[in-house]
Amino acid sequence: MTASGGEALLFWVLAPLMVLAASGLLVVRKAVHAAICVMFVMVGLAILYVAQEAPFLGVVQVVVYTGAVMMLFLFVLMLVGVDAADSLTETIRGQRWIGLLLGAGLAAVLLTVIGRATFRPAVGLEAANAATNPVALARVLFEHYVVAMQVVGVLLVTAALAGLVLTHRRRLGPRVTQRTVARARVAALAEGKPLTPLPAPGVYAQNNAMDTPALGPDGRPLPHSVPRVLRIRGQERSATSVLAAEETLVERRAAREAERAELSAAAGTSGARGPAGTSGTAGEPEPFEPETPGGKEHR
Structure with missing residues (x-):
């Protein structure tokens, strides 16, 4: 063919x-x-x-x-x-040279086999596909190469089991559940530890900087809310400066609110008096009184 x-x-x-x-x-x-x-x-x-x-x-x-x-x-x-990069560190000493030697040996074997192989002339698939292509393929696989198919199946199952074994991680301790964590927190409450997780740095503070301790429900700074690295470097803000800044901020807000209240009261008083010699609110329209028929000449 x-x-x-x-x-x-x-x-x-x-x-x-x-x-x-x-x-x-x-x-x-x-x-x-x-x-x-x-x-x-x-x-x-x-x-x-x-x-x-x-x-x-x-x-x-x-x-x-x-x-x-x-x-x-x-x-x-x-x-x-x-994006996971492979490590270039050799875990086995000399593995690159071993890989090169094995690759060269495999290439030599393949070249030798291909050079000595003899190919018969192609005969086509008309005769093989006489009973349709799926039937012909099934006969070839399960009659002439049934042992090879079984070996391939065993290898695939072995590879699947090996993948499960390699990816399985043995648990070194008991499983930690939500109930276990809750009981541990309640038990640690007697030692002075907080029952709930600490807030993140900057929570309830004047800013959300990482060096600013969070404020607890009672308004006191929580030094442990600052990352440990900043605490070791001495880059965290002191509790005194945080409280002083908070007090200054509260005083400024109170002063602004008092000023707004005074302005509102002054505006209300001036509006209630109106212009001199008049009563009522300034700019208030006079009530409408309909004219009677006797007030004007009736036509």
Whole structure:
């Protein structure tokens, strides 16, 4: 079987792009870009499968790998974070040289196998797809490669269990519940500790600066509300300055309120007296009195 002109053109267009995308996995820095490269390779494989008269395999490639598996990869990237940088510190001494040697050995083995391989002429898929492509694919997988399929299944299950074991964190202490926290706070109340969490710095104070202690319900500053770093550096404001500033602020507010009250009282008194020789409020209109018919000449 010889490939048609359109099939050959499709191959020579997609194959270099797929190789470039696969090579991009080795050079890209961000995990999202690597996932996009893998998706491009998988979609290219699906197109080639369809061109090779294997539509079922192409659809499975898109639905299972490009759809489900890649969505799983992207979901993991969302959980881990795309900005998380890998550590460049070698945990195993000489691991880079070991990796280079193993990679060179693998490349040598692949080149040797490919160089000695013999390829028979293509016969096409007309005979294999006589009973539809899914049936032909199932016969090949579960008749000739059934052992390989079982081994792959065992490897996948083992990988899933290994992932669960590696991500599981052993709990070193009992589980802390809300009731446990509440009981611990009530027990610490006898030692003079507050029952409720301390307010953040600047709460109920004249400003919300980090160096300003918060004020408690009784109006006293709470030094422990200031971050420990500022307290060690001596950059927190003293309780005396905070109280003095609060008292000054209260006095200013009281003076403003008294001044406003005096202005309001003065405005009300001047409005009640009105102009000289008149009574009532200044500017108040006179009451309307309707004219009687006898007051004017009746026509």
